[in-house]
Amino acid sequence: MNLILLGPPGAGKGTQAKRLEQAHGLVQLATGDMLRAAVASGNPLGQRVKGIMEAGHLVPDAVLIEMIESRIGQPDCASGFILDGFPRTVPQAEALDAMLKARGQKLDHVVLMEVDEAALVDRLGGRFSCGACGASYHERYNRPKVEGVCDICGSTNLIYRADDRPESVATRFAAYRNQTAPILPYYKDSGVLTSIDGMADIDEVTRQIEAVLAR
Numbered sequence: 640m641n642l643i644l645l646g647p648p649g650a651g652k653g654t655q656a657k658r659l660e661q662a663h664g665l666v667q668l669a670t671g672d673m674l675r676a677a678v679a680s681g682n683p684l685g686q687r688v689k690g691i692m693e694a695g696h697l698v699p700d701a702v703l704i705e706m707i708e709s710r711i712g713q714p715d716c717a718s719g720f721i722l723d724g725f726p727r728t729v730p731q732a733e734a735l736d737a738m739l740k741a742r743g744q745k746l747d748h749v750v751l752m753e754v755d756e757a758a759l760v761d762r763l764g765g766r767f768s769c770g771a772c773g774a775s776y777h778e779r780y781n782r783p784k785v786e787g788v789c790d791i792c793g794s795t796n797l798i799y800r801a802d803d804r805p806e807s808v809a810t811r812f813a814a815y816r817n818q819t820a821p822i823l824p825y826y827k828d829s830g831v832l833t834s835i836d837g838m839a840d841i842d843e844v845t846r847q848i849e850a851v852l853a854r
């Protein structure tokens with residue numbers, strides 16, 4: 640099963656992808672996590688994208704397309720993957736279609752997580768993440784079971800993201816509206832898109848997504 644979790648920054652894509660990964664043996668492909676790993680390592684790609692990401696702009700399509708193409712060809716993706724953060728532009732969606740076709744694969748579901756902007760601001764304002772595995776936490780809505788320790792991988796490297804500062808958040812919302820929302824008609828037309836109520840609590844959102852996958 641191959642799926643896309645789609646939604647604005649803070650919609651809960653990463654939180655739900657981690658749950659689906661564990662429940663269904665799928666691989667989470669989180670492009671934001673991949674790019675942040677490159678930035679942390681200081682490699683040439685990381686140096687190139689650091690400023691773009693911190694400002695809240697999108698990284699050029701060619702970089703993302705190459706990254707996903709090489710990733711979905713790896714053996715662990717053969718039994719299915721969850722795209723979290725990709726595609727984010729029409730050219731990325733078209734490139735994904737072409738690469739899946741070439742591999743004889745298809746998309747089973749595109750799940751659109753709808754959350755209003757006031758709630759997104761509140762979520763991003765209290766978000767912190769695991770620097771090792773990318774798991775997302777929230778100061779009020781989703782604290783780790785043991786204070787300061789990642790539930791999933793046990794790392795104590797819990798960090799606030801530079802791009803969750805209000806200056807960058809506004810730019811990220813604009814990028815979503817102007818560059819990412821235009822891919823919705825593309826998936827609506829092909830019949831794979833289902834919208835869910837991302838405003839519900841984390842467990843309820845998981846139930847809604849599971850209901851879509853069970854269809």
Ligand code: ADP
Binds near residue numbers: 699725811
């Ligand atoms: P969020 O989950 O909060 O929406 P991500 O972790 O997915 O954020 O992405 C963080 C940043 O990484 C984006 O603001 C953008 O700069 C870059 N990025 C991630 N995925 C893509 C993509 N598919 N296309 C362009 N830029 C991307």
Ligand code: ADP
Binds near residue numbers: 653775781840
């Ligand atoms: P995305 O990957 O779409 O940017 P995240 O999964 O990182 O979003 O979630 C954004 C923030 O909101 C995190 O702090 C997370 O703990 C919290 N969160 C996720 N889902 C919910 C929810 N359904 N209700 C309240 N808070 C949530």
Ligand code: ZN
Binds near residue numbers: 770790
């Ligand atoms: Zn972790």
